[in-house]
Amino acid sequence: MPVCEVCGNDYDKPLEVASGGASHIFDSFECAIHALAPRCENCGCPVIGHGHEADGRFFCCAHCAAQAGVELLADRADAPATA
DSSP states (O other), X not given: OOBOTTTXXXXXXXXXXXXXXXXXXXXXXXXXXXXXXXXXXXXOOBOOSSOEEETTEEESSHHHHHHTTOXXXXXXXXXXXXX
């Protein structure tokens, strides 16, 4: 059986994830996130949702981007409601 690249678990239902032209084997989404998700440049948390990107830098939210000096990003929750 394939072995998880992160934890080494020998699991009978592995996940195979293709990213950047390479194939990776994991035993869980948790391990895949740990290995492949970009990290927020401000707080360090893994960006597992849409997140924000500015000039090749990744942020988990507009607040973290602003803390790092990027002012032009807004979260959907911060956007005005539309009819």
